[in-house]
Amino acid sequence: EAGVVQSPRYKIIEKKQPVAFWCNPISGHNTLYWYLQNLGQGPELLIRYENEEAVDDSQLPKDRFSAERLKGVDSTLKIQPAELGDSAVYLCASSSNRGADTQYFGPGTRLTVL
């Protein structure tokens, strides 16, 4: 069974440019998460989807970040415009229910903003 797929794996952009990350969850997983992981820190939740509905986006900086999961499968996370402080790893995870023990992480997208 394929794991959580993320692309791109690496992205380098200049500040003020837009950037988008894509995630394909494990087949059949209704719950999808986007996490931010800064260097030397643990992951922090940005947004959680149950199917196509964003049920927890309280930690998503909505002035520049947006996410969508239109058909309840793939998801895209966008930053516009990017700032220097957005340099981090963006992790996607999915689970078949809301239990933490069924949450599988993708490899992440490492973003560098110059």
Added chain:
Amino acid sequence: GQQLNQSPQSMFIQEGEDVSMNCTSSSIFNTWLWYKQDPGEGPVLLIALYKAGELTSNGRLTAQFGITRKDSFLNISASIPSDVGIYFCAGQLSGNTPLVFGKGTRLSVIA
């Protein structure tokens, strides 16, 4: 955001030695989890704990859910080179609440 206090921050040990790391919180959790993250990869779940006082093993790894529900520890016995990586603890209050992660313990094993 909220993070757990995880210690030590890093460890250098000889191959074959046992390792112990712990995680504390100012608030209670009903689930504690331990993950390992290799460079360039996402965290991988090692052990999940669901009950205060629970002691669970996964091969050479043993973890315990503290009786106060505010702490957990992870032991690795007879370390080997492939144990190298960053170990994260995480707590969850309920299925509707997010995982809260520690800052990680970076483990280096000297052969």
